[in-house]
Amino acid sequence: MASAPAPDVDAVVVGSGPNGLVAAVTLAEAGLRVLVLEAAERPGGGLRSEELTLPGFVHDLGATVHALGLASPAMRALDLQRDGLELVHPPTPLGHAIDATRSAILHRAIDDTAIGLGRDGRAWRRMLAHLSTKWPGLAASVLDPTHLPPHAPRELFAFGVRGLWPATLAGRTAFRDEPARALFAGLAAHAAVPLGQPLTTGIGLMLGGLAHGVGWPVARGGSQSVADALVARLQSLGGELRTGHRVTSLAELPGARIIMLDLTPRQVRAIAGDALPARYARRLDRWRYGAGVFKVDWALDGPVPWADPALARAGTVHIGTAEQVARTEREAAHGRHVDDPWVLAVQATVADPTRAPAGKHTLWAYCRVPNSSTVDALPAIEAQLERVAPGFRERVLGRYASSPATLEAWNANLVGGDIGGGATDLRQLAARPSLSLSPWATPVPGLFLCSSSTLPGGGVHGMGGYNAARAALARMG
Template sequence: MSRVDVAIVGTGPNGLAAGVTMARAGLRVELYEAAGQLGGGLRSKPLFDDEVVHDICSAVHPMAAASRFFREFDLSSRGVELLHPEVSYAHPLDDGRAGLAHRDLDTTCALLGPDGERWRRLMRPLLEHSEGVVDLILSGQRGIPKDLVAPLLLAGRTLAHGTALARGRFATEEANSLLTGVAAHAVGKLPSLASGVVALLLGHLAHGTGWPLPRGGSVRIAEAMVADITAHGGVLHTDREIVDLRELADAKVVLLDTSPDGFARIAGSRLSDRYARRLAAFRYGPAAAKVDFLVSDPIPWANPGVGKAGTVHLGGTQAEMFRQESLTAKGIASDEPFVLLVDPTVADPDRARPGKRPVWAYAHVPNGDTRDPVATVRARIERYAPGFTDTVIAERGISATQYEAYNPNYVGGDISSGAMTLSQSLLRPTPRLDPYRTPLPRVYLCSASTPPGPSVHGMSGHLAALSALRREFGVRTPPSLAPHARRTANPPAAPAH
């Protein structure tokens, strides 16, 4: 048997995206997964009832609807249906008030009253240049953007919404909290420039390609990618942990969908002391602690409009979120953390069974937090949905440290695979002209710890694969990712050892 051209460690969305890209280029690809199920953050499975599927990590996928990799991969043509709730996301407040981000921008603006036109002026230009905005943010941040208007739109808006200027930017608490809840997806200090970029990216997509949920669960995305890899000759191994790079000595090129810590462990003494110190200096951010609920009835939100949202942010007022997220980033625990909740059956009613519905939620907590989050998250939901506790049939909590045990890329429970500061967003994991290439010959990083960072977009894996194709195989034309495109007839020449 001939040698493997490319070995990929880890089958999260980026490892799978790298596998798709390499296999499409006509190379012999093998992927290795330490867990028993492929997909990393895209895993779904029953937890309390054999007929009710829960998403274990990610649940809502705005990037899968918007990123260049998935635009070309075309999930819908592969049988993956992305379902859109009427309200992309909601932010309930006390006294039954709520901010509602409808997918329809005009409806959202009408509901925001005196802030409607200001919201429109913020979002409309971004929507008109949405592809350019998305491609700029979800890039390796090393080239000139195709849409030169996109960085200009982002620059001023980021300063306005990612600095102290963001405080009370809108006239109503509904609008202020609505955007700040999106900024909190950066999982770090608020406000910050990084959180401002996140707010603009996800905020405008809520009115564009949306915040969809895959019918049947996140695993459907992973299944489509796995099917494409195997259709193009790739081989995937589960329950196969790679603990030393020497195990992959027969591979001509290695791509690692791992954290910097994971890379350092399996590379060992092969890394220079200087580079090892740089990896050790990579900072991880606050963590997520997750709770899965099986409930008997729809969530009894005080504001009925919140029940139309697939995603709900539970963080209180803008001032409360600024304070709480900044404390969490400093490692200070709280009984009132920011909570992100997903109600899958709002968009995908087939996920429910009579008297049984899945609810997905996580709280932002300090890195390495060991507390069981169930009671805290339940109380946060109860604040805005009195009577929720009475609907709970079963519940399961995963602390931040348990999340790392489940997925080693989540160091200390950091689901962003590295603190999302502005500098570390651009220079992940160390300052290098090519952020995917490592000092080790023919070894590349392709995880969310490289640009453009976290979320299910596949771009870190895709860009790392393109870098390796250019440098190691002389391939400068990216392979087609389209569903019916054929595998490259003549595989590229392999590098000499």
């Protein structure tokens, strides 16, 4: 892997997404000299923010809501507030608009949520009350799944008993009315797989428990602030970041004891080539990418005119019936489109008005589509918004639509518009990307993977990078 003269470093990290930056900081904190190479002109990967529509309107190109960041052991240990990061909360974490006359609100307080769910309130408490108070141990166990024994065995067992079930089954058996069923289906759909698959209930429980336990905050000024704080920490430790530096081969990299790739299997194969043993290369070649998303960012001349005014206080709003949620996820996973998809929307300016000029707002939304879809989903997304927020189109000052190809063009890790680094079904969760107690290590000495294609998967939690760095340090002795 060593090559020509280059900076005198101990570790090279390729890619500056949240996992790559957390890996770099972890290695730098251990006293290593670290160089990060990023193909884009700005660091952050899925954390980047830009003025996509109009001047003064800040839009997140990828993630906006950072519940996992608040719960992640890696991010909590870093305490990025010391580097200028400020997380701010909307009045309520989540709203779910079923149609123009029905909605459900997930409040920070579980009792308030339960009251709003009527006769399903008791079932909501029963499912989520324990998780909302025991989240530190549970989050550590789920996000650090190879740690033995588990960080919190009792909490993990209780979570697993319920979380292993398909979300469609859990929703039908636990709840009697549509508001609670739709609210839970929207939470579970963040798994990005059909809701009839095992473990999807676990995703819904985890995200719902965190909404009650820590909230769903956003970063003031845009998610770029998270990346900037990580870069500031890295540089304070003597690490170096080079942007606009695309790596096409391991042979281009400086000699280093550790090489860390914040890349998905497709990019790893392209860069590593024949350096990988044939058996491991075949495993990466069999990696399956999940459904894509079609995303739209809007600049608005005022708040979204929701039919239910309570939705105006929610940072995130899901739109659709429980059946629509399940059908959209199922059809997209099987390569088919639906005319009326469920939609996930985030109105970050509800919590952070600095993202838009005074009195103005931003909104982004996406719907799930087949991987690499070329269908324009903008009309379907805006039709869903107009259905639950009549007059929405009249508020639009500017829009920026991102097809799966557009998403992959600005971040090569988003293969076919898959924002999770690969399908997250049971098989690819257990073997991510290989079945091992140290899945971040490759058969090549000193070469490690740290992207969302490794355990514990997608989300801005940094644990893929943190665990990969710990594995690399352990092998250094």
